Amino acid sequence: MADQRPNPLWHPFADMGAVDGDRFVVTRAEGSYVWDDAGTRYFDATASLWYANVGHGRPEITRAVTAQLEQLDAYHLFARTANEPALRLAERLSELAPVPGSKVFLGSGGGDVVDTAVKIARTYFVHIGRPDKTHVISRTQGYHGTHGFGTAAGGITVNAEGFGPLPGDFSHVAYDSPEALEAEIQRLGAERVAAFLCEPVIGAGGVLLPPDGYVEAVAEICRRHDVLFVADCVICGFGRLGTWFGIDRWSVRPDLVTTAKGITGGTIPLGALLVAPHVAEPFFTGRPGAPVLRHGATYAGHPVACAAANATLDLYERDDLIPRGRSLEKPLADSLSGAAGHEAVAEVRAGLGFLAAVELTPDVLAAHPGAADRLYRLLLGEGVVVRPVAKGIVLSPPLIADEPELDLLASAIPRSLDRLLSTVD
Template sequence: MIKQDALTKELAEMDKRHFIHPTSSIQEQQANGPAIIFKEGKGVHVTDINGETYIEGMASLWNVNVGYGRKELAEAAKKQLETLAFSSSFATFSNEPAIRLAAKIASITPGDLHAVFFTSGGSESNDTAYKLVRHYWKLKGQPHKTKIISQEKAYHGVAIGSTSATGIQDFQQMATSLAPGFLHTEPFSAEALRKTIEQEGADTIAAFIAEPVQGAGGVNIPPDGYFQEVREICNEHNILLIADEVITGFGRTGKLFACEHWGITPDMMLLAKGISSGYIPLGAVVLREHLHRDLIRYSEGTLLHGFTYSGHPTACTVALKNIEIIENEQLADNSKRMGDLLLQELTALQTETNILGDIRVLGLIGAVDIVKNKETSEGFPQKISPVIIAEARRRGLILRTVTFGDADTIVFSPPLVINEEEVHRMVAILKESILAVQSTL
């Protein structure tokens, strides 16, 4: 025990001295050190270096879809590392895993989504899409179609372009200057989108981008009919529709891709996270066949965009095995079943507490609002959700909060391998934590 305490202290001090954490409070890190130092994971559980085990109710960052400790993925990576760890995809060089993964993605994405550009993650997928749509319209003789419309409360990443598309002010205010040509409209309002297009002029707009379900903005689910109308609006005004499925793809919402809930095919689909279940960094931009065909027809010379790790053979190998697991174990179906159970249990919990407001669940992505008054949805003067998730963590459950603006929300997205017993346990810990905090208010 003494040795373990010494190791924990040593690592914590090294962490404070040398590790700048992403999306974290630098002051909190320096004052308290790392919240948890993880050591291993299995299924829906993670264990820290002190032997404490937690249900990972967020699948880390919405992404460990097939759960932790999958030896199949480790074995696939090892075999590929020993064969061809890396090779460039520049200058038309290629490799078998990248070719097979591109073909696999084309076969499982909706409609005529057809050709794939690989990236290292979601922010790169977003920035790639913005460049490609602008390049596309330039090739088509409409170079003034450069503006990208996104939604308020949307999250698209933290590269300069994706930060500019993100509709959460806290992220935008970090940068002293955002990229030009990005507009934001009211979330999930077709009328607001039409108004923005009319104000700006359709001949200046390259694309409209939306998450099928807003993740970091609070797990906001669109009303029925919204995306069908958006698809019609984009067709009517000759504007490309981009679906950011970085969080929602690969079974998270109870279907393989969230766009399938509304029967629409975007012109571009952005992927990451669940494509490899976080076992290795990878992202992708998938284009419809007519876009790919036009790029071939009108391009001259080199497409001057690409990343060192575009088409990384080891990453693509892991992704292929990951998709195989998702399909063979029918994890999208399990996501729907366990999501229905989760919604049922959260709804029951709502009647047992005084501070649980709106509940939003689609598959295994969801949220609950914390409110002072359930009738009016009035919030507390001080955010309560961070206190609740801190209490939950002490009891063995990791969740996340959204506290941007007026939001006081707890969000969750457990691994898609979660079973009924684990759903029950997750909600039981949440209930204990809410009641413990509620008793102090």
């Protein structure tokens, strides 16, 4: 049921002239489901924005947050100050990191962690005597948040339009071509390139799966040219690809790993950057005059957010949820087989992790430019929440979802596609 009341709330990524008075208001959530203000239940097939991996309403997280609020509600992490939940979380993430001994820089979410990664990549080279290495390469269709550096790095062109000049020294290469990365490094000169930003599976850009061998190839290219390999695992981490961080599904050693979203199951905003020991080393010498990273968010390492994260990690471990991203990838792909053969569908992308995309045909998109949003609305009528993107819909269910929810997708999506075609013919 849409809320018809006008309201001054301004939504991200929204046509507010169309949204105001037509809101989908979520009032509660439990497990893999959410309810709207009319009391209707929906399968949350996107885990909100890719993050409710452990499901909604977990009492273990609520108890941890409540206990932390009663003991230490808030305090900063600047200079010498610390708190126990942040210290514990950093130790746990470091122990799990793809590169042993990684340092952990905490932030408020994925966007500021991406900006932190770019800053650290650049200043690392400054402090080892190579200040010309400032350029950052990323991929077409990649999404790296909406902060300054993340907007410049993002490869979804429309997301960078209309904001005036963006930070410089960024460029993009084809998302599926290691050769394009090699050529761009050679064009710029390796002596100028600091980092390559790479989502293991591109998420918001349409769930674009890497070709076989792609991740290993670009990691090796970065190694040969002394370019830092930054794995953006904000979406892919915490079980989404069936491993702790997503990038550890491949036998590579990223120099930096960005994480957020599933780190708290979305309950409280938090991000964490894993920094390989050799990149962190200049800042950890302990010598007089050692460089200081003059960067950090006010709420970085917030004790309540870190308590939520520690409780969430406990759930991943206790309930063995991390491997489910891999064990559920084929059942999810199978549930979309009916959509894959539908005349309105150009492609279904699935089979690597518990996420997928259903892309509509060019004819359908041309006949009805709002087809993706129309399909989203039709699926709401089937009791399923998906996320519309430019050419179709994406799915990323909670890791606790199971056969009944996948059966619902198997029936609801083809039925909604049939109804979509009846509106665009």
